[in-house]
Amino acid sequence: MTRIFIAPSKYIQGPGLLKKLEQYTANAGDGKPYLLVDSFIAETYKADIISSYEEKNVAYHFEAFGSESSQTEIQKHLDKIKEDSYSVIVGIGGGKTIDTAKAIAHHCNLPVYVAPTAASTDAPTSALSVIYTDEGEFDHYLFLKTNPSAVIVDEELIVNAPVRLFVAGMGDALATYYEADAHSRSHSTTMAGGLATQAALALTRLCLRVLLEDGLKASKAVEAKALTKAVSNVIEANTLLSGLGFESGGIAGAHAIHNGMTAIPELHDLLHGEKVAFGALTQMVLENRPLDEIDEIIGFCQDVGLPTSFEELGIPDVSREQLLEVAKIANSENDTMSSMGFKVSDEDIVAAMYSLDSLSKQGDWFDE
Numbered sequence: 074m075t076r077i078f079i080a081p082s083k084y085i086q087g088p089g090l091l092k093k094l095e096q097y098t099a100n101a102g103d104g105k106p107y108l109l110v111d112s113f114i115a116e117t118y119k120a121d122i123i124s125s126y127e128e129k130n131v132a133y134h135f136e137a138f139g140s141e142s143s144q145t146e147i148q149k150h151l152d153k154i155k156e157d158s159y160s161v162i163v164g165i166g167g168g169k170t171i172d173t174a175k176a177i178a179h180h181c182n183l184p185v186y187v188a189p190t191a192a193s194t195d196a197p198t199s200a201l202s203v204i205y206t207d208e209g210e211f212d213h214y215l216f217l218k219t220n221p222s223a224v225i226v227d228e229e230l231i232v233n234a235p236v237r238l239f240v241a242g243m244g245d246a247l248a249t250y251y252e253a254d255a256h257s258r259s260h261s262t263t264m265a266g267g268l269a270t271q272a273a274l275a276l277t278r279l280c281l282r283v284l285l286e287d288g289l290k291a292s293k294a295v296e297a298k299a300l301t302k303a304v305s306n307v308i309e310a311n312t313l314l315s316g317l318g319f320e321s322g323g324i325a326g327a328h329a330i331h332n333g334m335t336a337i338p339e340l341h342d343l344l345h346g347e348k349v350a351f352g353a354l355t356q357m358v359l360e361n362r363p364l365d366e367i368d369e370i371i372g373f374c375q376d377v378g379l380p381t382s383f384e385e386l387g388i389p390d391v392s393r394e395q396l397l398e399v400a401k402i403a404n405s406e407n408d409t410m411s412s413m414g415f416k417v418s419d420e421d422i423v424a425a426m427y428s429l430d431s432l433s434k435q436g437d438w439f440d441e
Contacts, residue, residue: 118190142168150173161178175217196316256412272321284307287306291304354381355426359425
């Protein structure tokens with residue numbers, strides 16, 4: 074089968090880029106940029122976002138994002154866009170803001186530029202939007218015509234975001250290698266439309282290496298609002314390496330389990346990457362990976378603050394029935410559990426989650 078690798082046209086990472094947006098969106102052609110901005114970012118950073126447009130007297134439209142990347146939210150903005158002439162959609166915010174901006178651009182045939190305000194997911198680089206219901210449950214993946222025309226990552230913004238978002242991005246990135254490895258072994262078709270390339274698989278290995286080498290150092294630096302080399306490395310891992318790796322390398326059990334976890338209302342306040350990290354560990358148990366390997370990743374997650382047990386997820390008394398519902402959704406024929414390369418039953422998923430919960434509580438007994 075054909076191997077395929079896809080990527081955004083341009084990736085730009087550095088400090089102070091939010092104040093330079095006009096110089097990037099000017100390349101999109103005639104018409105105004107439609108700036109779709111996370112509501113918190115709109116309140117806090119509006120002056121920085123619009124400064125380059127105001128200085129050059131360039132027209133723009135500034136619009137606050139709602140709370141969910143749902144079809145309702147997408148349609149609301151599509152209706153507004155019909156009222157004027159726009160050259161580009163610019164999504165500024167977290168994963169759901171970015172996914173909504175990408176979906177809007179897809180439906181109205183405009184280029185999309187994305188400016189993530191936290192290194193919390195690998196959504197910025199992909200030709201994919203995750204669509205949820207208005208209530209926050211996973212609905213479907215929307216496959217887009219193209220990757221973003223530009224990804225603009227302002228490191229100063231990310232360092233000043235809550236450290237929990239940064240750590241959640243590491244959780245999302247953590248799954249990249251393990252899912253791509255499963256995908257490669259099962260010879261499954263990736264979201265890019267073919268088999269994984271060697272380039273994509275190499276990026277996933279680099280992504281994991283950066284996390285394990287720099288993740289804890291970087292999280293401590295972000296706690297202190299300090300921009301260090303380790304922070305820059307992890308921003309790139311969370312955003313670029315993970316983004317290219319998941320899309321052209323493939324996703325498997327970890328994200329399917331994340332999608333299943335959206336069925337538990339008590340988990341709706343968890344971040345995407347927090348649930349994906351738990352999903353990645355569950356996938357490792359499903360694969361029966363070596364104990365020392367599972368131990369290393371559990372230890373990493375506990376060091377940086379990613380959940381490894383039901384208690385850390387905030388569901389210490391979760392029922393078997395609830396976990397079976399998670400497993401049923403994760404095993405849906407429209408999801409990615411089939412990329413594991415072996416038959417996985419609902420009971421297998423539940424057993425793996427219970428096993429992980431037990432393993433995560435054993436502390437240092439692995440090393441004795």
